[in-house]
Structure formats: structure tokens, C-alpha cells
Amino acid sequence: MTQKLLPKKLKLNYSKNVFDIIQFGSSLYKENPKDIDIAVIYEKIPIKQQLEESQEIKKQLEKITRKPIHIKSFDLYSLLNISNFAREGILHDGKSLISNSAFTLKFGLQPKTYIYYSLKNLEKKEKIKFNYLLSGKGGSYGLLKKYGGKLLRPGLIEINPNNEEIFSNSIKKFKISFKIEKIFLEI
């Protein structure tokens, strides 16, 4: 998915004012997103300079992909400001294009998504099918192995944030109740 839009190892030129360059939004989990959202986080420098440097980064990314690039510039204060509607998406789901890993790992936090579900209204046959969906059957992989998730206990799985849509779409087919919680684990 993501890897098809932007290569894993990007060679971007940027100044020492750049704290991180983050991909966020639908391009992280959709097969064919309309565009790619990028947030550039700066050390404390004037906004004019932030915008000019972001334009240079945007130009480099436009040479790599044909998808439109939507670039936003922040410093750490404006990133965390309540008026930044993209804040949660950047913090929880954002992937650093510099380290090629979750952005918040920089702060010692591993983002994860918990999915709580209940099978109590399912018939036995359906419960078995659900188990196959998560853990696989015979030689075929289940969603957990395929996408790096973990069954923490019956009724609770832990997955990577970018796979939330895959898991929730599959679970929805069983018409069971489930709840999603975005969390950070200390590393």
C-alpha cells in the first residue's frame, strides 16, 4: 500500500531546521488514495521560512509520485495546538519519511490500535470462521500474522494503526459489536 506510493528509502534533501517529515492520512492505508498528506515539522523558525522549505520538499516528492502532494508545515507548538485538526492523525498514524517508522517512536511511544470485540451473539460455526479470519486455517495466514497483529486475550487484538481499516472491514462482515481504541505503548 504505502510502499507503492512512496519508496521505502527516500532520499530527500532538507535543512537542519527540519525535525521530521511525516506521511499521514488516507495514503497510509488506502490502495488508491486521491492524494498524499505530508506534514513537515520544523524547529522554531519563521513561518515564511517553513513554507519555503516545505515547497522544496514538495517538489522533490512530486518527482517521485504522480499523486498530488498536500504539504503542511508545523513547529512542535503548532503541531500540538488544539486548532490543528490533523493533530491526532499525525501523532497516532503518522509515519516518518526520515526514519521510515512511526513518528512518535522519536518520543519513545509506539502507536497501536486496540480492537475490542464480542462473539457472544455468534453461532459456533461463525465463531470458528472468525477465528480462522484472525489466525488462519491450514497453510493460509490469518489477518494477525499477515498484518502483524496480536491476540492479547479473547475479545481484544492489538494491531498497527495503518491496518485499522483492513481489520475493521473484515470484522464488520460478521455483524458483531466492536470498539476501536487508539493507544500508545511506552518503549
Add this chain to the structure above:
Amino acid sequence: MNKDNQYERNNETKEITKNVILEKSGIEYFQSGEDELKKERYNSALVLYFKSLISFTDLYILQKTGNSPSSHKKRFKITKNNFPEIYNLIDKDFPFYQDSYEQIMSKELVEVIKDDAETIAKKAKIKL
């Protein structure tokens, strides 16, 4: 007057009219932006400065090509192909205009957009 001359004359008048409209609206937006900035209404100021920037961009395009774009899409295409330094400015500032209804804009950012509007006004030989 033959038909060809009449056609050219009409086009010329149309161009002059559009010139006047773009200059007038650009200056008006800019001055309204100034008013809003003084009142510390930064979101309104940003929208007005950006509109001013677009009017001056269209005026510059009209001066250089004889035509002016009718949509943001065409404006981006024309400037990207012919006036990259202007494209760079409007492409950089456009997201803030789009986000202005859902984000709190800062004074510093408004001053950046104001500065860009002044840059394009200068290119279009408009005195603010």
C-alpha cells in the same frame, strides 16, 4: 469598420475592462485585508490577502498572455507551465486559504500571505 477590426476592438475593450476589474478588486481585497489585520481578525485577513494575491496573479497573466484563467485549476496549470515563481507562491499559500474556515490563523502567517500579495502586485505593476 470591417468585421475583423470590430472583433479586435471588442477583444481589446474586453481585455481593458478585465484589467480594470482585476486591479480594482485586487486593491480592494488588499485594503480590506489591512483593515481586518488591524482588527486582529486573522482568518478574514488571510482570506482577503489571498484573494488579492489571486486577482494580481490573474492580472499579471492577462498582461503577459492576453487571457486570464477562469478557475483555480487553470490558474495553477498556466502558472506552473509559464510563471513557476508565481506558481510556487500560490501553491504554497493556497492550502491556508482552503483551511481558513477550520483553522485558527496566526498573525505571522497572515503577514506571509500579505507579503506574497505585495510581491505579485509589484510584478503586475500595481501600486498598493
